[in-house]
Amino acid sequence: MTSNKDLILLESHLAGTLKRVSPPSDLIRRLRERIRVPDRAEIMLRLKDWRRLLLVFGGVMSVLMLIITVARALYHLVGRRTIG
Amino acid sequence: MFYHLDSVGKGNRLTTQEYNEESILARASQGDRDAFGQLYEHYIERIFNYVYYRTGNLHDAEDLTARVFQRAMNHIKNYTNRGLPFSAWLYRIAHNLVANWHRDRSRKQEIPLDDLPVVPTRGDHPERNLVRSQEQEALLRMIRRLPGERQNLLILKFVENMSNAEIGQIMGRSEGAVKSLYHRTLLSLRDHLEDQNLNLEGD
Numbered sequence: 547m548t549s550n551k552d553l554i555l556l557e558s559h560l561a562g563t564l565k566r567v568s569p570p571s572d573l574i575r576r577l578r579e580r581i582r583v584p585d586r587a588e589i590m591l592r593l594k595d596w597r598r599l600l601l602v603f604g605g606v607m608s609v610l611m612l613i614i615t616v617a618r619a620l621y622h623l624v625g626r627r628t629i630g
Numbered sequence: 631m632f633y634h635l636d637s638v639g640k641g642n643r644l645t646t647q648e649y650n651e652e653s654i655l656a657r658a659s660q661g662d663r664d665a666f667g668q669l670y671e672h673y674i675e676r677i678f679n680y681v682y683y684r685t686g687n688l689h690d691a692e693d694l695t696a697r698v699f700q701r702a703m704n705h706i707k708n709y710t711n712r713g714l715p716f717s718a719w720l721y722r723i724a725h726n727l728v729a730n731w732h733r734d735r736s737r738k739q740e741i742p743l744d745d746l747p748v749v750p751t752r753g754d755h756p757e758r759n760l761v762r763s764q765e766q767e768a769l770l771r772m773i774r775r776l777p778g779e780r781q782n783l784l785i786l787k788f789v790e791n792m793s794n795a796e797i798g799q800i801m802g803r804s805e806g807a808v809k810s811l812y813h814r815t816l817l818s819l820r821d822h823l824e825d826q827n828l829n830l831e832g833d
Contacts, residue, residue, distance in 0.1 A: 556830065578667075
């Protein structure tokens with residue numbers, strides 16, 4: 547009997563502890579953005595935006611130049627040390 | 631410190647009459663993104679709750695919830711209603727991702743106390759609220775030490791108010807097996823409470 551009472555009490559405490567929480571609205575919005583896949587029309591529109599394309603192209607080229615420069619600098623330093 | 635969660639705007643939610651899951655699922659499985667959006671709106675809160683209680687922190691809950699819906703969106707064409715409701719299918723995805731998350735972390739994680747969703751009972755004496763909150767913290771810590779399957783059961787039963795039959799569909803067990811597992815979980819929790827000399831206050 548006492549055991550049953552214990553379990554009923556435990557159940558009531560579980561019900562009071564495990565309550566449904568409401569996620570913040572900004573979290574819901576962020577999640578919606580994360581799972582959203584642009585539709586075909588939107589992709590076409592983005593591809594037609596030459597300013598955006600130029601920016602992306604410029605960004606990619608800049609990063610590539612940076613990587614090449616760092617790689618050359620490292621190669622130069624390591625090469626000098628090996629010769630020395 | 632209690633974590634306060636704002637309520638979600640329900641402006642674009644559909645009413646029960648408007649929400650016809652079967653037709654929405656049919657459209658979503660044919661690649662209709664608006665239909666999937668409706669499923670998202672309908673289930674986001676439930677899946678978030680499940681993941682939140684299993685991980686214990688908002689950041690990972692957000693990340694995993696996003697992955698649940700991304701995976702569901704990528705595989706919705708494979709979903710066919712063979713007696714398994716869509717919600718059960720979603721929970722299974724969530725369960726697998728949470729299991730992988732725990733495996734990756736490879737250690738039992740404690741819920742950061744700041745993130746515990748402790749809700750003080752309205753109208754109670756402050757001192758009594760404090761006792762109840764400490765009890766809730768202790769109880770949550772104890773729940774987090776249970777095997778994953780038992781945590782799932784408690785979350786689905788108390789947070790989602792699901793019946794044993796519904797829980798069985800998600801966990802791939804019979805109603806009787808869920809009932810038995812629930813009873814064993816309660817006994818185990820009670821024993822842990824006794825071991826730690828924790829007495830729950832009666833009303």
